[in-house]
Amino acid sequence: MIKVVSWNVGKMYQPLEELLAMNDTDVALLQEVGAGMRDHLSAAGGPIATSPHDPWEPAPKSDYDRWPLVVKLSDRVEIEWFRQVRATIPREDNDEIAVSCGGTIAAAKVNPLEGGEPFIAVSMYARWFTPHPTTGSRYIYSDAAAHHIISDGNVATFYTSGNSPATAENQLDYVFASRGFHNSVRTRAVNGVDEWGSSDHCRILIEVGDRTAS
DSSP states (O other): OEEEEEEEOTTOSHHHHHHHTOTTOOEEEEEEEOTTHHHHHHTTOTTOEEOSSOTTTTSOGGGOSOEEEEEEOOTTEEEEEOEEEETTSSOOOTTEEEESSTTSEEEEEEEESSSSOOEEEEEEOOOOBOOOGGGOOOOOBOHHHHOOOOOSSOOOOBOOTTOOGGGOOBOOOOOOOOTTGGGGEEEEEEOOTTTOOSSSBOEEEEEESOGGGO
16 A cells, blocks of 8 residues: 655645654655755655656746645655646657646656556646736636636635634645546545644645555
8 A cells, every 4th residue: 555645835844844754655745845845855865756857847947936746755666757848749758747837737657666556646736826917906816727626525624824723624635536546545634733734734645555455
């Protein structure tokens, strides 16, 4: 069984230290990772590894300040990272994934080394946009990047500024799996007050494969 954690770390370094302490976890799907945080993780050594591709591709680095990232956490898996390319290209190569908005997707092939089928893991981050200046509006929205998010229920995974895990009531974090593959996936929001962690988003734990195979 492969254990995956999905976590919006809010561009903060403290959640990275908490992530590195999760010794029983194999893969991390992170959102809102700042430019220097990838190097910070890579410097941890041991089994830790991150994509050799810049997470802001194919957009310029100056276009945004936070991105998704797939991180290898253990020696129980091998990771093959995909490079983002613009969706306007005729077709992707085997190690590429096309995106219409740079820095919204981080994808990798996860190869379990102790049994189990390889699978594609994707960390998605819906970037915030502002309306055109002529509207006079200053609000921000993520709908244009997300297109749509489907949920069968609401689980608190985020708390707004000035609140705490005890008062969290919004769900902004989701797990998607392909039909058929979803039968081998189990998820849990780590949203208890004492287990939330240092980000305003809680962690989402994901188990892939047969429990008896671990």
